[in-house]
Amino acid sequence: MLQLTDVAVRAFTANEQEEPVAILKNIHMRVEQGEWIALIGRNGSGKSTLLKLIAGFQAGEASGFLDWGDALASRSGIKAPIVMQQPEASMVGATPIEDLIIMLEQNGVKGELIAEQAANALARTGMLDRGHQPVGTLSGGQKQRVAIAGCLAVDAPILLMDEPTAMLDPEASIYVHDIVRKLNRSGIAVIWITQKLDELREGDRVIALEQGEIVFDGAAEGFYARSRAMDSVCERLGFEAPYVVQTAWELEKHGVELASLPLTPAALAKAVQRR
Numbered sequence: 001m002l003q004l005t006d007v008a009v010r011a012f013t014a015n016e017q018e019e020p021v022a023i024l025k026n027i028h029m030r031v032e033q034g035e036w037i038a039l040i041g042r043n044g045s046g047k048s049t050l051l052k053l054i055a056g057f058q059a060g061e062a063s064g065f066l067d068w069g070d071a072l073a074s075r076s077g078i079k080a081p082i083v084m085q086q087p088e089a090s091m092v093g094a095t096p097i098e099d100l101i102i103m104l105e106q107n108g109v110k111g112e113l114i115a116e117q118a119a120n121a122l123a124r125t126g127m128l129d130r131g132h133q134p135v136g137t138l139s140g141g142q143k144q145r146v147a148i149a150g151c152l153a154v155d156a157p158i159l160l161m162d163e164p165t166a167m168l169d170p171e172a173s174i175y176v177h178d179i180v181r182k183l184n185r186s187g188i189a190v191i192w193i194t195q196k197l198d199e200l201r202e203g204d205r206v207i208a209l210e211q212g213e214i215v216f217d218g219a220a221e222g223f224y225a226r227s228r229a230m231d232s233v234c235e236r237l238g239f240e241a242p243y244v245v246q247t248a249w250e251l252e253k254h255g256v257e258l259a260s261l262p263l264t265p266a267a268l269a270k271a272v273q274r275r
């Protein structure tokens, strides 16, 4: 569905004499429909730049090859919007419905279809009943749901989420996370940048970046896997594993072998019960 082959991005500094700085290097990745990809890395590792590149907002000078396959063929060149930490920065309408209508107009959707598509998208994120509420009065989580509705309205082939829960309280974070999980289960691919590792679920694919390069691309369980001599990738990158994973590591240290590494409290309980 989406393929990046040997992509690199360099940024020019203010000093013309200096060599451009490499932000992304040797990026090879392929995203299939329906995948959930957690994009992880320390501050400045290149996560947002990679997302911007995929979305079509080029940061700096890019080389390599980015191919959307036929994902955009029927969408007349519509690109994928990014849902950011503070979505109001990219909202142009005074209300959710107005915001989506403007977005659809800008994307060349026919007039008679606009109202229905805007309403459908808001309904899918549970925001239709607040469609006419001024954007400034919405909570952070509600604004995120409007931003996600915007992606659905323009039929984005992938949801690009740049730390969408970073500014939200735990309850709103779970709500937004659950909505996007549900959309993902319906078949839409998601790339989800996060520093909150407890948002990972069994079966998620993790792509970890370090200094602009992919240093891990595999299942979440592999991201936490420890081998005898080596720490996990998670630890090597300086992240603290979620409490559940640390508990599983402690159990293993004490000779309690689990069939698979649990990522949620419920999975931990099941893994212990099954022994």
Ligand SMILES: Nc1ncnc2c1ncn2[C@@H]1O[C@H](COP(=O)(O)OP(=O)(O)OP(=O)(O)O)[C@@H](O)[C@H]1O
Residues within 6 Å of the ligand: 011, 012, 021, 023, 041, 042, 043, 044, 045, 046, 047, 048, 049, 050, 059, 060
């Ligand atoms: N246009 C630009 N010009 C110069 N440097 C840039 C530019 N865009 C990004 N960078 C640099 O590239 C590096 C990667 O930035 P990016 O925002 O992609 O990282 P990130 O992993 O998303 O970080 P964070 O977790 O802090 O959001 C940083 O060092 C940043 O300063």
